Amino acid sequence: MNTVRWIFSLLLSMALPAMAQHHHDPTQRRPPPLAIGAAFSPAGELWIVGLDAQQHLFVQTSADAGRHWSEPRPIAIGKDKVSADGENRPKLAFGPNSYAVISYTEPLDKPYTGRIRMLRSNDDGRTFSPPFTVHRDRQIITHRFEAIAFDARGLLHTLWIDKRDLEAQLKSAATTSKPDTSKQHSKTPSAYRGAAIYRNESSDGGLSFGPDIKLADHSCECCRIALAPSPDGGLAALWRHVFAPNERDHAFALLSGPPPLEPMRASFDHWAVDACPHHGPGLAPAAAGGYHAVWFGDRAGVAQVRYGQLNADGSVRGQVRPLPDERAEHAAIQSAGAKVVIAWRSFDGQVTHWRAWVSSDDGVSFAVKELGQSADDNDHPLLVKRGEQIFALWRTSQGVRVEPIAP
Amino acid sequence: MNPSLPKRFSALIFGLSVLSMHAWAAPRAVETFDSKTWPQLQAELKRPAVAVFTTTDCVHCPAVIDSLTRGMRQRRLKADLTVVVMDQAPGDNDAALLSNKHYRQVDRLFAFAGQAPALRYAVDPRWRGATPYVVFMAPKTPALAVTGPPSAADFDAWVQTSSGHAGEARR
Numbered sequence: 001m002n003t004v005r006w007i008f009s010l011l012l013s014m015a016l017p018a019m020a021q022h023h024h025d026p027t028q029r030r031p032p033p034l035a036i037g038a039a040f041s042p043a044g045e046l047w048i049v050g051l052d053a054q055q056h057l058f059v060q061t062s063a064d065a066g067r068h069w070s071e072p073r074p075i076a077i078g079k080d081k082v083s084a085d086g087e088n089r090p091k092l093a094f095g096p097n098s099y100a101v102i103s104y105t106e107p108l109d110k111p112y113t114g115r116i117r118m119l120r121s122n123d124d125g126r127t128f129s130p131p132f133t134v135h136r137d138r139q140i141i142t143h144r145f146e147a148i149a150f151d152a153r154g155l156l157h158t159l160w161i162d163k164r165d166l167e168a169q170l171k172s173a174a175t176t177s178k179p180d181t182s183k184q185h186s187k188t189p190s191a192y193r194g195a196a197i198y199r200n201e202s203s204d205g206g207l208s209f210g211p212d213i214k215l216a217d218h219s220c221e222c223c224r225i226a227l228a229p230s231p232d233g234g235l236a237a238l239w240r241h242v243f244a245p246n247e248r249d250h251a252f253a254l255l256s257g258p259p260p261l262e263p264m265r266a267s268f269d270h271w272a273v274d275a276c277p278h279h280g281p282g283l284a285p286a287a288a289g290g291y292h293a294v295w296f297g298d299r300a301g302v303a304q305v306r307y308g309q310l311n312a313d314g315s316v317r318g319q320v321r322p323l324p325d326e327r328a329e330h331a332a333i334q335s336a337g338a339k340v341v342i343a344w345r346s347f348d349g350q351v352t353h354w355r356a357w358v359s360s361d362d363g364v365s366f367a368v369k370e371l372g373q374s375a376d377d378n379d380h381p382l383l384v385k386r387g388e389q390i391f392a393l394w395r396t397s398q399g400v401r402v403e404p405i406a407p
Numbered sequence: 408m409n410p411s412l413p414k415r416f417s418a419l420i421f422g423l424s425v426l427s428m429h430a431w432a433a434p435r436a437v438e439t440f441d442s443k444t445w446p447q448l449q450a451e452l453k454r455p456a457v458a459v460f461t462t463t464d465c466v467h468c469p470a471v472i473d474s475l476t477r478g479m480r481q482r483r484l485k486a487d488l489t490v491v492v493m494d495q496a497p498g499d500n501d502a503a504l505l506s507n508k509h510y511r512q513v514d515r516l517f518a519f520a521g522q523a524p525a526l527r528y529a530v531d532p533r534w535r536g537a538t539p540y541v542v543f544m545a546p547k548t549p550a551l552a553v554t555g556p557p558s559a560a561d562f563d564a565w566v567q568t569s570s571g572h573a574g575e576a577r578r
Contacts, residue, residue, distance in 0.1 A: 221466050274555050275539060276462065276537060276538050278462065278537065279536070296535065298554075329535050345524075347524035349528055352524060377521075
């Protein structure tokens with residue numbers, strides 16, 4: 001009889017963990033991911049793309065810059081999952097010839113892996129193709145944190161964080177050290193810092209793509225990539241980089257021409273840390289040439305969002321200034337002529353503030369503008385441009401707010 | 408009765424025992440980390456503890472968890488290791504978290520339930536979400552927070568502080 005009791009207790013002890021896994025208070029569940037992408041269509045409509053409460057991809061449009069919205073329109077993506085949290089979000093972009101594209105990172109089952117997916121339209125977004133993978137490399141590895149934009153010539157650029165070089169080095173190291181234990185390569189230490197930035201181009205709105213091109217080795221692994229128009233009609237990119245030995249500052253490169261041997265260092269916080277900041281930069285063209293940049297970093301123990309200007313080659317120009325809010329996070333930047341707008345969010349212990357720093361003199365001076373606040377869950381602030389107009393967007397669990405900032 | 412049955416039965420029991428012990432050693436559930444959790448963990452602190460805040464895409468976090476586990480074993484420190492996942496809510500995909508080999512070595516496994524900025528603020532208003540974010544704690548001692556892998560000096564200082572509160576082997 002004692003044996004029977006003992007076995008019963010044993011089986012119960014094994015069953016309890018499985019039972020415990022399912023006991024959560026549904027009211028405590030996190031709301032659906034709020035991260036959205038936004039863009040104005042050539043016709044002047046504001047579009048957003050995101051996930052609804054059931055985590056289905058949708059688009060929504062507004063003909064009056066956010067005062068009224070259409071009903072959400074579901075977008076079919078089969079069984080794809082969509083990363084829509086923090087630095088990873090669905091995005092959309094409009095190009096020439098009625099082209100429109102939606103992109104997202106699809107996380108795969110293996111940790112840290114993903115692929116960049118896209119849907120294309122050649123009827124101004126009225127219909128979209130089924131999703132397809134953008135990159136030629138099909139390994140189950142990291143392809144994440146994509147950025148997309150059409151340049152002034154109508155070329156579609158897609159950039160992403162890619163770990164094929166790290167994986168290759170790990171395999172190579174494993175082969176060199178232990179030729180018959182190929183399965184152990186993932187445990188072999190590598191000297192490769194971070195990940196890499198890869199990109200490709202499409203001249204037909206996503207119908208076909210050129211080869212995967214490496215832009216730079218040694219990017220940070222978990223931060224968004226910023227894109228901005230360059231004076232030659234192309235694009236410039238800014239991303240968090242891992243400078244030797246482990247300084248997580250920012251690097252700049254133009255996308256036209258051959259990849260640079262080394263990207264230009266665009267920030268000098270000297271944040272030496274083996275960590276994921278989850279906090280990518282922003283980039284916008286300056287009226288006087290060069291660029292405005294905004295980024296988060298830890299400089300001599302002070303973690304802040306900072307603003308600075310870059311020359312046309314991405315080198316630092318002038319003084320770096322912290323935003324006038326020590327708790328600012330996830331800042332976006334946009335410019336139109338001499339107008340520069342930086343928008344961010346800031347949690348004060350009770351509510352999240354939505355703020356902007358606005359300049360009318362190409363970044364010489366700024367004034368703070370309070371855009372709103374929310375006690376609800378909320379996304380990172382966005383800035384979108386229609387001609388010379390700049391609008392701030394902020395999605396909370398109550399909906400999407402839109403504020404015209406400039407002119 | 409088949410004479411080999413008792414042997415088989417014993418082997419079965421032994422196997423089940425091993426499985427059971429393994430199950431007990433790992434977290435059995437993903438606990439909810441809401442606005443009350445951090446103050447509660449602080450208030451209930453009876454022995455040294457270390458909390459690692461992480462995300463599912465944090466590539467630097469597993470090594471820190473492994474290193475802390477190893478260090479605590481080597482120093483025979485009786486302390487609690489807690490992991491808090493910030494980008495996945497309890498109930499979203501608990502099976503994946505509970506089967507993660509790095510998380511199976513820890514004492515408690517939490518996941519953020521609520522607004523991440525507010526939950527982060529409750530831990531440290533200056534922290535903007537970089538991971539791993541490691542908080543060393545000991546009763547009646549100010550906590551030490553580190554972004555990224557803690558240094559040997561950080562770990563040693565915590566062990567030193569903790570020595571008055573912990574004496575037995577942890578596992």
